[in-house]
Amino acid sequence: MEQLLDVIVNYIGAWGYPAIFLGMALESACLPVPSEVIFGFAGYLVFLGRLEFAPAVAAGVAGGLAGSIAAYAVGYYGGRPFVEKYGKYIFLSAGHVAAAQRWFDRYGMKATFFSRLLPVVRTFISLPAGFARVDFIRFVLYTVLGSLPWTILLIYAGLLLGEKWAVIYAVGHRLNLGIAAVLVVAILLFYAKKRRTRSDRD
Template sequence: MEQYSTLFLQFITSWGYLAIALLMALENACIPIPSELILGFAGYLVFAGKMNFAEAVIAGIIGGMIGSIITYYIGFLGGRPFVEKYGKYFFMKKDHVAAAQKWFDNYGLKAVFFSRMLPVVRTFISLPAGFAKINIKKFIACTFAGSLPWTILIIYIGNFLGENWKKMLAVGHDFSLLICVIIIAVIIIIYIHQHKK
């Protein structure tokens, strides 16, 4: 998929927020397009004055939610046998699905929230949620809550790095894990602060 990166960036340059939403929908529908590429470049365009930060975040969230809901219903209606049989035609690798399933089995709805900030798992976590037929409203709430900080932070970092935004791509999955640790730490600090109050 890396060889198509230039095409994705040209697509975003030409179609703006619509392209961000569409690519994020595809990324959350198990198509291997790195969200760091989409949102990082969006951040750079904010830096360059060609996009508005808030609107870029909204486009990223809308696209991610649409893709996640589609994937949820694939799992809900087709079940794991369907995904294992036909998933290969839609870039759904069995080991990736198994990793997401393990996360969901261990943490349930919490996995839907936290995995949105983890490499690979964030793309596939909607499937086991669909397999388990969890309440769609709870799924949407957890997906939104997990996607929002990730989307904001990646766009912000792309904006902060400016012309050097591609540095986050070079770090790859380690960067995603670092972001996850930071977000979890912030959530814990906020929780402790509120609990003390």
């Protein structure tokens, strides 16, 4: 893992925005590339003045969309049997795909948006969206809107932390869990309010 992190950091340091794009494309295409490192180090480069904040965010979102479209296409054309048979060759965990499938089965198209803030699920959610052959335009829209908060948050955190940007990776798992908890509560409150509104109308 340390060697992987060094490769990511060196590549982004050398190539900047294209490296951010490629790294996020790989992560969103279900490969084990940590977005915390990509965005955290990108934020550090913004801190140093070597990158600009808005283009870094744009590169991250665009890369995430490209990878998500690739995963969607695999799910759309190959289906779950294809992923289960050949996924192991590109480090696709059956358990992770199953978790993303459960999330999608429960929340449908909305999962494409909300899951971008969840650990593990955000990396694999495009596959069940492809399995279900959801509307492509809506899929793209939800993917972009869902990716923006996570991208902005991590790059800005790297900017604020400066030379201590690596803390983002160290606490990334806890941060993911915290965001997931807040998101779950928000969803529950939303549906509770929706049910009360329906009850009042009845």
